[in-house]
Amino acid sequence: xxxxxxxxxxxxxxxxxxxxxxxxxxxxxxxxxxGPRDVLVRDGEIAEIGAPGTLASPPGAEIVEGEGRHLFPGxxxxxxxxxxxxxxxxxxxxxxxxxxAAGGFCQVITMPNTDPVVDSPSVMGALRDAAAHQARIPVGxxxxxxxxxxxEELTEMAALREAGALGFTDDGRPVxxxxxxxxxxxxxxxxxxxxxLHEEDPTLSAGGAxxxxxxxxxxxxxxxxxxxxxxxxxxxxxxxxxxxxxxxMQHLSCAASVRAVATAxxxxxxxxxxxxxxxxxxxxxxxxxxxxxxxxxxxxxTEEDRLALIEGLRSGAIDCVATDHxxxxxxxxxxxxxxxxxxxxxxxxxxxxxxxxxxxxxxLGLGLVVERMTCGGARFGLPIPRxxxxxxxxxxxxxxxxxxxxxxxxxxSRSENCCFAGTELSGRVLLTVAAGSxxxxxxxFVLCAAPEPGEEHR
Amino acid sequence: MRHLLSIEQLxxxxxxxxxxxxxxxxxxxxxxxxxxxxxxxRTVLNLFYEASTRTRSSFELAAKRLSAxxxxxxxxxxxxxxxxxxxxxxxxxxxxRPDCIVIRCPWAGAPALLPRWTDAAVVNxxxxxxxxxxxxxxxxxxxxxxxxxxDGARIWIVGxxxxxxxxxxxxxxxxxxxxxxxxxxxxxLLPRDVEELGVEIRSDLRDLRRxxxxxxxxxxxxxxxxAHVPSLREYAAVYQxxxxxxxxxxxxxxxGPVNRGVELSGDVVDSPQSLILxxxxxGVVVRMAVLYEVLATARAEDPVTEPQPA
Numbered sequence: 001x002x003x004x005x006x007x008x009x010x011x012x013x014x015x016x017x018x019x020x021x022x023x024x025x026x027x028x029x030x031x032x033x034x035g036p037r038d039v040l041v042r043d044g045e046i047a048e049i050g051a052p053g054t055l056a057s058p059p060g061a062e063i064v065e066g067e068g069r070h071l072f073p074g075x076x077x078x079x080x081x082x083x084x085x086x087x088x089x090x091x092x093x094x095x096x097x098x099x100x101a102a103g104g105f106c107q108v109i110t111m112p113n114t115d116p117v118v119d120s121p122s123v124m125g126a127l128r129d130a131a132a133h134q135a136r137i138p139v140g141x142x143x144x145x146x147x148x149x150x151x152e153e154l155t156e157m158a159a160l161r162e163a164g165a166l167g168f169t170d171d172g173r174p175v176x177x178x179x180x181x182x183x184x185x186x187x188x189x190x191x192x193x194x195x196x197l198h199e200e201d202p203t204l205s206a207g208g209a210x211x212x213x214x215x216x217x218x219x220x221x222x223x224x225x226x227x228x229x230x231x232x233x234x235x236x237x238x239x240x241x242x243x244x245x246x247x248x249m250q251h252l253s254c255a256a257s258v259r260a261v262a263t264a265x266x267x268x269x270x271x272x273x274x275x276x277x278x279x280x281x282x283x284x285x286x287x288x289x290x291x292x293x294x295x296x297x298x299x300x301x302t303e304e305d306r307l308a309l310i311e312g313l314r315s316g317a318i319d320c321v322a323t324d325h326x327x328x329x330x331x332x333x334x335x336x337x338x339x340x341x342x343x344x345x346x347x348x349x350x351x352x353x354x355x356x357x358x359x360x361x362x363x364l365g366l367g368l369v370v371e372r373m374t375c376g377g378a379r380f381g382l383p384i385p386r387x388x389x390x391x392x393x394x395x396x397x398x399x400x401x402x403x404x405x406x407x408x409x410x411x412x413s414r415s416e417n418c419c420f421a422g423t424e425l426s427g428r429v430l431l432t433v434a435a436g437s438x439x440x441x442x443x444x445f446v447l448c449a450a451p452e453p454g455e456e457h458r
Numbered sequence: 459m460r461h462l463l464s465i466e467q468l469x470x471x472x473x474x475x476x477x478x479x480x481x482x483x484x485x486x487x488x489x490x491x492x493x494x495x496x497x498x499x500r501t502v503l504n505l506f507y508e509a510s511t512r513t514r515s516s517f518e519l520a521a522k523r524l525s526a527x528x529x530x531x532x533x534x535x536x537x538x539x540x541x542x543x544x545x546x547x548x549x550x551x552x553x554x555r556p557d558c559i560v561i562r563c564p565w566a567g568a569p570a571l572l573p574r575w576t577d578a579a580v581v582n583x584x585x586x587x588x589x590x591x592x593x594x595x596x597x598x599x600x601x602x603x604x605x606x607x608x609d610g611a612r613i614w615i616v617g618x619x620x621x622x623x624x625x626x627x628x629x630x631x632x633x634x635x636x637x638x639x640x641x642x643x644x645x646x647l648l649p650r651d652v653e654e655l656g657v658e659i660r661s662d663l664r665d666l667r668r669x670x671x672x673x674x675x676x677x678x679x680x681x682x683x684x685a686h687v688p689s690l691r692e693y694a695a696v697y698q699x700x701x702x703x704x705x706x707x708x709x710x711x712x713x714g715p716v717n718r719g720v721e722l723s724g725d726v727v728d729s730p731q732s733l734i735l736x737x738x739x740x741g742v743v744v745r746m747a748v749l750y751e752v753l754a755t756a757r758a759e760d761p762v763t764e765p766q767p768a
Contacts, residue, residue, distance in 0.1 A: 217649040218466075220587035220626050221566050225650070290567035334545055336565030338586060 003191065006164050008381055009107060009138035010131040011097070014437035016044030017062075017393060023052040024066025024397060028073050028387040029367045030374075039071060041393040044436020049389055064431060066397060073385035074106025074394035074434055078376035079171070079196070079250060079274060079322035080347065082108070082139070085127060086115030091327040091414045093134040096347070099325070099413035101137050101432040101440035103347040104396035106385055107377050108325075109140040112149075113172035119144035119155045121163035128164045137434035140166045140380060142196060145184050149173050154184055157191045166380040169196035171250060174232055176202055181236060185245035194272075194379055196248045197236055199257070200298070204228035209338050211299040215284040221338060224299050230256035237264035237271050248379050249273040251324050253298035255308030262317040272379050274322035275309045277350045278419050281357040282306070286419070292333045292340035293417045296326065310363060313372055320376035321369070323350045327415030344419040349406050351398065352425035360426060366400075395433040402428035412440075459751050461580040463570050464589045465630040473634060477599045480740070480747040486523055487742065497526035500753055503556035503578070505547070507533040507563035512714060512738070513583050513592075517560050520745035526753075529556070533563075544568060545575055552576040558753055561585070579752035587623050593713055594627035596744040598635055600737050601671065604709060609636035612668055614660075616697060617675030617721055618647040618686075624713045625675055629655050640669070643697060646686045662696065666703055673711045674699050677721045694720055701725050709733055 019041050026037040026049070038055035040048040048055055057063050082096035091099075100108045112118030118127060124143060131139045143165030147153050149172065157168060168184065175181040175197065184195060205228040210216050212223020233249055237260060240247040249261055252275045264271040278296065283303050287294045294300060312318040326343025333340050351373065358364040378384050385394030407421035432440040459472065486494050502521040504514055514530065521528045531551060542550075544563075551559070558579040561569050566588035572580045584590040601608055613632050619625045619641050632639050633656055641648060642660040653659050666672065677693060687693045700723035704710060710722075710732045718724045726732060 212650050214651045214654040217652040218626070218655060219566055220589070220623055220649075222587075223650065290570065331543065331545075335543060336563070336568035336571065336586075338565045 003158060003161050005161060008164070008166055009140050009435075010128045010164075011135040011138040011435060012131075012133050014136070014439070016436045017041050017433055017438050018043065018058070018060055019062040019064055019438075020055060020057040021064045021066045021071055021395070021397060024069045024071035026071045026387055027367060027370055029371045030073075030384065031386050031388050033387055034367070039387065039395070041395070041433065041436075044393055046387065046389055046391050046393050049387070064397065068401070069397055069399050069430065071387070071395055071397050072104070072370050073374050073387050074396050074432060075104045075351065075373040076107045076375070076377040076382065076385065077105050077323050077325070077347065077350070078109045078320060078380060080108045080110050080325040081113070081327065081343070082110040083327060084114060084130060085123070089329050089414075093131050093139065094136065095412065095414040096325070096327070097134075097136040097139060098440070099345070099347040099411065101434060102412040102429055103349065104351050104398060104429040104432055105137060105347060106394040106396070106432060106434035106439070107138050107140065107382060108347075109142060109166060109377065109380060111169060111171045112142055112144045113170070117144050117148050118142075119147050119149070119160075121156065121159045124160055124163040124165060136439045137432075140377070140382065142167050142169045142171070142380075144168065145170045145175055145195060146180065151176050151180055154187060157184075157187055157193070161191045161193055165193060166382070167193040167196055167248075169198065169250070171196060171198045174198050174200045174202065178235060178239065182239050182243065185239060185243040185247070188245050194246045194248050196250050198250050199229050199232040199236065201228045201232050204231070208299075209295060210287050211284045211301045213284055213302060215287055219288075219290070224297070226254035226256055226301055226305065229253055229298055230260055233257045233260040237261065237269055240264075240271055241267060241269035244270070246270040251276050251279065251298055251322065252309060252312070252318060253279050254301050254305040258308045258312035258317050262312070262315070265317065272319045273312075273317065274320050274376060275313060275318045276322055276324045277346055277353045278344055280306065280309050280313065280321075281353050282419060290337040292335065292337055293344055293419045293421060295337060295340050295342055296324070296344050296419070297342035310358065314364065314368065319372070319379065321350065321354070321372045322376055323347055327413050328417050329415060333417045343417065345411070345413050345415055345417055348411055348413060349418060349420045349425060351429070352404070352427040353420050355400060355427035356425040393433045393436045396429055397431040399428045399430055400426065402426065404428055461573060462591055462748050462752060463580065463582050465591045465594050465627045465634070466589070468591075468634065470634050473595065473598060473631060476595055476744065476747045476751060477602055479750060480599050480743040483523075483743040483746045486746070492523055493525055494523065495525045496750055497521070497524040497753055500526045500557040501555070502526045502528050502558045502560060502749060503551055503554070504528065504530045505533065505551065505559055505561045506531070506583070507561075508584070510562055510584070513562060516741040517583060517745050519742050520749055523742070524746055524749060526749065529554075544571065548572055548575040552578060558749060581748060581752060584623055587621050587626070589627045590623040591627050592741070592745055592748055593624050594631035595748065596737060596740040597628055597673070597711060598631050599744050600711070600733050600740045601709075603736070604733065605670075607636070608632060611637040611670045612640065613637050613671045613673060614640045614642055614666060614669040615673045615675065616642045616663070616699065617677055619643050619652065619675065620647045620649045621678065622675050628673065629657055642666070643675075644687050644693065663703055667705050667708070669708055671709045671711060672699055672704060674721045676713065676715065677717055690720055697721065698723055699726055701729070704731065706731070711737060714738065
């Protein structure tokens with residue numbers, strides 16, 4: 001039997017863009033571009049790329065002043081929670097994809113731990129139908145591995161694939177039983193689709209609310225040891241190797257996990273991994289104040305762990321950046337730390353945080369960050385956005401010099417639980433084009449007037 | 459000092475000032491009419507999310523000896539069980555305009571949230587496994603009365619450190635006062651990396667005789683069901699402070715209530731080395747000093763109130 005798969009991504013209809021981005025510094029490591037260019041988008045497609053000042057604007061096209069700004073391929077986030085269906089008070093498809101576009105993302109993959117769980121073709125179908133009306137940028141969906149995320153019986157994975165599941169995950173929870181995971185890995189031979197794994201041994205993390213270490217000892221809060229993640233990564237990488245299956249390790253948080261993934265890759269196992277901006281930029285010290293925006297799962301860990309994640313991103317042990325954008329309503333987070341739900345938003349701040357806290361200080365190269373922020377969908381079968389003639393326009397224009405403080409002007413997301421709130425970042429997204437359509441414009445960003453019909457620019 | 463949220467926020471001078479004021483209040487308890495008008499007309503609200511007869515009545519007695527009005531709000535069985543959030547409970551109670559809220563709750567850091575929602579002074583009477591600052595202050599007070607100063611004193615805290623807010627506050631307070639602190643207990647009940655607090659760690663009591671003060675923690679029965687230790691019998695065999703382990707010159711402390719026959723043997727509880735009842739008595743004067751500090755002195759010293767975020 002061969003499955004008939006629908007389009008992997010869905011979004012609301014939007015008019016194709018016609019615009020000329022003049023003189024921006026175009027950086028696309030995969031296309032070998034790193035310098036000022038004019039980029040012409042016609043009918044949603046990249047039509048021409050030329051030296052600055054060489055391209056003329058056809059009638060009706062908007063002219064975007066790019067000088068002093070950077071134009072990147074649109075970012076791709078393989079791990080977000082758009083909270084639909086059932087938790088629209090936290091986020092919905094419109095607000096979530098608006099937040100994504102505001103962060104420079106042109107594709108996101110949303111997780112199935114909603115209410116109800118995306119564990120049946122009917123829920124999958126309804127969600128994709130809703131996205132086809134509400135999503136500003138293309139959205140992909142992962143289906144659940146087990147019914148209700150209970151870890152007891154497999155979902156109808158073939159039917160879910162045909163309904164649109166790019167892959168499978170029980171994210172939010174681990175597949176605790178090795179036997180159950182093994183069955184899913186074997187079944188993958190029939191249905192395809194990478195299994196994305198939230199790695200946590202619940203018997204080790206039980207009751208924990210933050211990283212187990214110096215800060216949890218001082219605060220008297222039950223800790224989540226880093227081993228609760230790394231032992232499961234080691235276990236599941238081994239299972240994937242044994243079954244010849246493809247797995248993707250979600251939100252790595254500690255040095256031991258990076259080591260386990262690197263080892264799996266050396267052995268030739270089909271294992272990939274992601275890390276989040278908050279784990280790359282923050283440590284357990286941020287939790288000292290018991291700010292509930294700093295409560296996430298996996299938790300912020302030690303400086304040594306953070307440095308290992310950065311090194312993993314550099315070496316390729318970690319394949320991509322994923323935000324794990326996890327919005328929660330204000331009243332859910334405005335409670336004592338131990339009672340608060342886990343998660344931070346991340347879509348709007350991902351690039352600016354990595355730029356301000358890692359690129360500017362010289363820890364990571366800009367090209368590497370762009371590369372790792374654009375390749376996250378490839379693992380789930382999505383094409384990587386490229387700045388190249390003939391490609392659909394997936395672009396984001398960013399002013400790297402512009403400093404801003406998350407929260408000062410509110411958020412596009414419905415929720416405000418942002419771990420970078422109040423921290424000055426640099427790199428403001430001015431314009432995002434996703435799948436050929438303008439998905440976001442920064443409010444203060446003034447476009448040049450379009451030339452009158454019949455009149456050519458320059 | 460506007461609020462007492464933790465020992466971590468206090469320096470040695472502040473701890474000493476509070477102890478000195480507590481000493482000055484001793485005399486009130488010896489009068490026929492045990493009352494001074496220091497806080498007359500002020501309202502102290504005890505907001506207790508956990509059962510606690512001792513701490514609550516100690517705060518109540520302290521407030522009443524200073525002539526404050528006291529309202530007890532016992533949160534179990536009230537609106538809280540109907541799903542009211544801490545924020546809404548505090549907003550509601552603040553509408554009664556209390557001058558001070560004394561809060562005991564099972565959540566670390568919760569008292570520090572209250573100033574967002576109330577103008578009242580906030581006193582932490584125990585938050586989760588985080589801190590119990592008035593307990594630490596009364597323990598320092600008790601030891602100062604006995605030893606004069608804590609500088610160089612060797613204090614062993616024995617038992618379930620992991621689940622003990624008393625241990626955490628006392629480590630900070632004893633160290634601030636110049637004492638050397640050693641923690642001893644089952645390795646399963648000592649938090650990882652706790653030595654970062656500047657304490658020594660032991661998993662047995664072999665060197666207990668080196669201590670000047672032995673501070674035993676309460677061993678809670680529910681820790682058995684969580685399998686942190688195999689049995690109370692085994693715990694007692696290894697960690698019980700009894701007359702065999704406790705030397706004649708060592709002082710014994712315990713935050714109460716005591717499990718006789720578990721963490722302490724009956725004879726040491728009743729021995730003259732035991733400061734346990736002195737600790738209880740100190741609780742009232744120390745809490746008087748704390749209430750006086752946050753209600754009678756804070757506003758004069760610190761007239762600028764911080765802007766309250768909505």
